[in-house]
Amino acid sequence: RSIDLKDFMKKIETKFSPAFTEKGMLLSVICRESITISADASRLEQIIFNLLDNSIKYSTAGDKTTININRTKKHVIINIKDTGRGISEEELPFIFNRFFRVDKSRARALGGTGLGLAIVKELVHAHGGTISVCSREGDGTEFEIVFKGETESENNTFG
Ligand code: ATP
Ligand code: MG
Numbered sequence: 242r243s244i245d246l247k248d249f250m251k252k253i254e255t256k257f258s259p260a261f262t263e264k265g266m267l268l269s270v271i272c273r274e275s276i277t278i279s280a281d282a283s284r285l286e287q288i289i290f291n292l293l294d295n296s297i298k299y300s301t302a303g304d305k306t307t308i309n310i311n312r313t314k315k316h317v318i319i320n321i322k323d324t325g326r327g328i329s330e331e332e333l334p335f336i337f338n339r340f341f342r343v344d345k346s347r348a349r350a351l352g353g354t355g356l357g358l359a360i361v362k363e364l365v366h367a368h369g370g371t372i373s374v375c376s377r378e379g380d381g382t383e384f385e386i387v388f389k390g391e392t393e394s395e396n397n398t399f400g
Contacts, residue, residue: 243391244285246276246310246317253286253308257293265302268293272310277391278317280368288364291357292321292384298351299382300325317390322383328376336374337362 254270261268289308296306300323309320328336328343335341340355365372365386376382 242279242281243277244280244282246278246319247272247274249282249285250308250310253289257290260293260297261306264297264300266297266300267305268308269305270308270310272308274312276310276312276317278388279391280388284364284368288361288386289319289321291361295357296321296323296325296382298353299323304381312390315390317388319386319388320383321386322381324381327378327380327382328374329378333374333376337372 250270250272254268258268293306296304300306304324306321306323306325309318309322311318311320332343336343337358338355339359342353342355362372365388368388370386370388372384372386374382374384
């Protein structure tokens with residue numbers, strides 16, 4: 242199934258903005274051109290939801306999350322960046338592991354099981370994509386998801 246990311250992200254922004262506003266945060270989505278990918282909409286939404294859920298949980302009032310959608314000749318890039326608490330260098334390599342959570346006691350108070358990012362990684366891989374992360378403690382966190390772009394000769398249908 243084809244998804245127009247511009248429409249899709251507009252819906253995501255409308256749907257998730259209230260959760261950000263409620264915490265005194267801001268969500269903004271930037272997608273300048275119409276970009277299409279072959280994907281399952283509900284799975285793509287789960288990927289985005291899990292990442293935005295983290296942005297909200299690990300940030301405080303005044304923080305900001307930005308989703309940027311871009312295209313190169315062969316790839317579609319989804320970048321999700323927040324100005325939240327960030328992740329230390331020691332812990333960053335483990336965040337995609339199942340049940341891994343930074344600072345167990347504080348994390349427990351925030352709720353969750355440590356499965357969110359493991360699921361994100363699995364879903365991205367199932368769709369032939371890759372995910373990477375950059376983060377600095379105190380500064381914020383940036384996730385980049387790269388999918389193959391849609392071409393007529395190629396079939397990269399999700400799931
Ligand atoms: P769940 O997603 O199952 O509710 P969780 O959020 O703790 O629980 P993950 O989403 O897998 O689990 O994230 C793993 C850990 O990585 C988190 O506990 C948190 O410490 C850290 N983390 C993830 N995303 C961010 C982020 N945007 N900013 C800061 N820390 C993050
Ligand atoms: Mg999570």
